[in-house]
Amino acid sequence: MEAIFIKDGSKVKNKGEYSRFDRSDGSKGLIYCCPQCGEVSGGTDKHKFNDEGDSVTPSIIHKCGWHGYLENNVFVGE
Numbered sequence: 031m032e033a034i035f036i037k038d039g040s041k042v043k044n045k046g047e048y049s050r051f052d053r054s055d056g057s058k059g060l061i062y063c064c065p066q067c068g069e070v071s072g073g074t075d076k077h078k079f080n081d082e083g084d085s086v087t088p089s090i091i092h093k094c095g096w097h098g099y100l101e102n103n104v105f106v107g108e
């Protein structure tokens with residue numbers, strides 16, 4: 031599924047949308063709407079963006095069972 035970057039993380043609400051945060055406490059990471067179940071998740075500093083900002087590591091495991099990657103602005107399920 032194509033991943034759509036949303037600048038304002040609080041507006042992430044549709045499947046495949048994602049954002050990044052960079053808080054004053056130094057934590058950085060991913061906010062995303064799960065491509066399978068549509069729940070907005072993330073908000074922890076578990077995922078690191080690459081320099082281009084279009085991929086994260088490590089892979090994403092959602093509680094609904096979806097496991098995949100954000101790579102080159104695409105959510106790729108396994």
Ligand SMILES: [Zn+2]
Nearest residue numbers: 064067092094
């Ligand atoms: Zn899910």
